Amino acid sequence: MISIFRRPASSPPPRRLTLDILRYNPAEPERAPTLQAFTIDEAEGMTLFIALNEIRAHQDPSLQFDFVCRAGICGSCAMLVDGRPALACRTLTRDLNSHITLAPLPFFELIGDLSVNTGQWMRGTAERLQTWIHAVDRVSIDEIEAPMAPELAEAIYELDRCIECGCCIAACGTAQMRPDFVGAVGLNKIARFRLDPRDQRSDEDFYELIGDDSGVFGCMSLLGCHDVCPKQLSLQTQIAFLRRKMARLGFD
Amino acid sequence: MSHSIDYTAPQPLRPSLPPDAAALPTAHPPSSVRPSRWPARLDLLQSLSGLLLALFLIAHMAFVSTILISPQAFYTVARFFEGAWLLGRPYPVLVSLVAASIMALLMLHAWLAMRKFPAGFRQYRAFIAHKNRLQHGDTSLWWLQVWTGFLLFFLASIHLYDMLSQPELIGPYASADRVWSGGLWPLYLLLLFSVELHGGIGLYRLAVKWGLFGGKTRARLHLARHAFSAFFITLGLVTLLAYIDLGREHAPRAGERYQPPSTSASHHH
Numbered sequence: 001m002i003s004i005f006r007r008p009a010s011s012p013p014p015r016r017l018t019l020d021i022l023r024y025n026p027a028e029p030e031r032a033p034t035l036q037a038f039t040i041d042e043a044e045g046m047t048l049f050i051a052l053n054e055i056r057a058h059q060d061p062s063l064q065f066d067f068v069c070r071a072g073i074c075g076s077c078a079m080l081v082d083g084r085p086a087l088a089c090r091t092l093t094r095d096l097n098s099h100i101t102l103a104p105l106p107f108f109e110l111i112g113d114l115s116v117n118t119g120q121w122m123r124g125t126a127e128r129l130q131t132w133i134h135a136v137d138r139v140s141i142d143e144i145e146a147p148m149a150p151e152l153a154e155a156i157y158e159l160d161r162c163i164e165c166g167c168c169i170a171a172c173g174t175a176q177m178r179p180d181f182v183g184a185v186g187l188n189k190i191a192r193f194r195l196d197p198r199d200q201r202s203d204e205d206f207y208e209l210i211g212d213d214s215g216v217f218g219c220m221s222l223l224g225c226h227d228v229c230p231k232q233l234s235l236q237t238q239i240a241f242l243r244r245k246m247a248r249l250g251f252d
Numbered sequence: 253m254s255h256s257i258d259y260t261a262p263q264p265l266r267p268s269l270p271p272d273a274a275a276l277p278t279a280h281p282p283s284s285v286r287p288s289r290w291p292a293r294l295d296l297l298q299s300l301s302g303l304l305l306a307l308f309l310i311a312h313m314a315f316v317s318t319i320l321i322s323p324q325a326f327y328t329v330a331r332f333f334e335g336a337w338l339l340g341r342p343y344p345v346l347v348s349l350v351a352a353s354i355m356a357l358l359m360l361h362a363w364l365a366m367r368k369f370p371a372g373f374r375q376y377r378a379f380i381a382h383k384n385r386l387q388h389g390d391t392s393l394w395w396l397q398v399w400t401g402f403l404l405f406f407l408a409s410i411h412l413y414d415m416l417s418q419p420e421l422i423g424p425y426a427s428a429d430r431v432w433s434g435g436l437w438p439l440y441l442l443l444l445f446s447v448e449l450h451g452g453i454g455l456y457r458l459a460v461k462w463g464l465f466g467g468k469t470r471a472r473l474h475l476a477r478h479a480f481s482a483f484f485i486t487l488g489l490v491t492l493l494a495y496i497d498l499g500r501e502h503a504p505r506a507g508e509r510y511q512p513p514s515t516s517a518s519h520h521h
């Protein structure tokens with residue numbers, strides 16, 4: 001190659017990003033919630049995770065937000081990005097305007113700034129919906145497990161991809177109005193255990209857990225959950241399926 | 253092969269109950285009290301009542317729009333529902349009966365759907381804030397559905413009561429006089445928009461709620477919803493205009509009934 005003909009890579013100057021971040025610490029209730037603006041230079045392939053860390057490292061060490069895996073696996077970093085629930089670590093700044101507003105997920109207990117306690121709610125929901133295998137037959141650990149058809153294992157695994165990030169709850173109009181609603185994450189878990197042949201609960205048992213207006217019949221099919229789930233779980237299909245199964249029990 | 257390790261490791265986290273599990277206390281009380289089946293029935297009834305209303309709406313529009321063909325066509329349809337073809341002479345009370353059943357269906361549907369309205373100021377504010385923050389189509393649509401539904405409480409009831417109490421006053425001139433000389437056209441205009449939007453959104457919601465056409469068809473369902481509302485609002489507007497036209501023309505003789513050509517001919521004898 002004749003390098004002299006190669007034009008120097010004329011990279012345009014990086015965008016200046018303005019991040020308006022909702023600041024509030026429940027431990028200091030006398031300080032009212034405020035939107036604080038931070039400006040940074042956008043970098044190649046920058047995610048909100050990177051942007052927030054840069055702000056914390058160079059501008060304000062007191063900024064609170066959660067991260068663990070920074071790869072969309074742990075579900076800690078969900079927040080409202082321009083009003084929409086999303087994982088900060090999976091959100092590229094180049095997909096956003098240069099003016100970005102960040103706020104904590106609504107619905108969950110606020111720890112401070114962008115950090116919310118999804119874990120406590122998720123645990124409560126897991127206990128309420130008993131999201132574990134209920135087997136009556138004793139499992140012998142000396143015998144080979146009963147094989148499972150690969151398609152079934154695949155289907156269960158598909159629903160198991162939920163990372164409990166809480167985006168679906170934050171996007172759910174029903175949950176905003178009725179805090180006892182189990183939400184898409186809860187319903188999806190029921191769908192997952194209902195599929196699992198090792199779980200010997202019947203639809204009657206599941207009806208006991210979700211057969212009312214705080215369960216599947218409370219869902220108004222607004223589909224916010226479906227449209228924001230960062231794992232692209234097919235929540236609409238799962239909820240509609242459960243609704244049909246549970247509605248059937250009304251007539252037996 | 254150490255397949256057993258898979259099972260021993262998570263043992264404390266995933267309790268698998270021993271065979272005599274029934275005797276053990278479980279996290280939820282054993283279901284000696286069967287949970288009520290009513291939430292399931294009510295949910296289905298809400299959808300079913302909405303569906304029946306929507307089907308009625310479609311049929312209803314087909315009947316009233318026959319005025320676009322000719323006053324005679326609408327006259328024939330109106331008389332048809334009075335049953336003279338079957339019972340020998342017209343019974344307007346049959347129309348009252350239909351209106352009463354639709355009224356009952358409407359009340360059932362409204363009573364069931366009302367459960368979903370925001371209850372109280374806190375829920376109301378929470379939903380508005382959420383809707384404005386999220387800017388999400390289906391969420392905003394629900395708000396439109398709530399408000400059009402709320403309007404229908406009044407608009408649909410007024411119209412139905414009219415039909416119920418004066419079933420004999422349905423006909424090209426009687427209806428046109430009601431619309432124009434009776435001054436009801438603003439009500440019909442508002443009713444048209446509310447009911448077609450509400451019904452269109454409602455049918456869409458039925459499809460996604462029960463997963464009627466599989467999971468991956470939402471874009472097409474939205475298209476169908478738009479087509480539904482647009483088609484019926486247009487047809488409704490043109491029909492309403494036809495009644496207004498006829499009503500204005502007939503205003504000097506308001507109250508006079510339409511005579512089909514054959515009977516008016518016999519009158520001349």
Ligand code: HEM
Binds near residue numbers: 220298358397
């Ligand atoms: C008094 C008048 C009415 C009120 C107050 C009302 C209210 C509502 C509300 C709030 C919903 C949402 C329910 C939900 O999200 O689960 C709804 C659903 C629906 N409405 Fe109405 N409505 C009325 C009349 C009508 C009429 C005249 C029609 C006929 C076109 C209709 C058709 C539907 C349908 C198909 C649904 C979907 C049902 C479902 O989601 O389960 N409604 N209605």
Ligand code: SF4
Binds near residue numbers: 163168184232
């Ligand atoms: S269902 Fe989706 S949005 Fe909801 S918690 Fe799981 S991964 Fe997050």
Ligand code: SF4
Binds near residue numbers: 175183184223225239
């Ligand atoms: S579909 Fe149901 S669970 Fe999902 S956002 Fe809507 S109301 Fe909530």
Ligand code: FES
Binds near residue numbers: 066071074076088
């Ligand atoms: S940091 Fe784990 S999902 Fe974003």
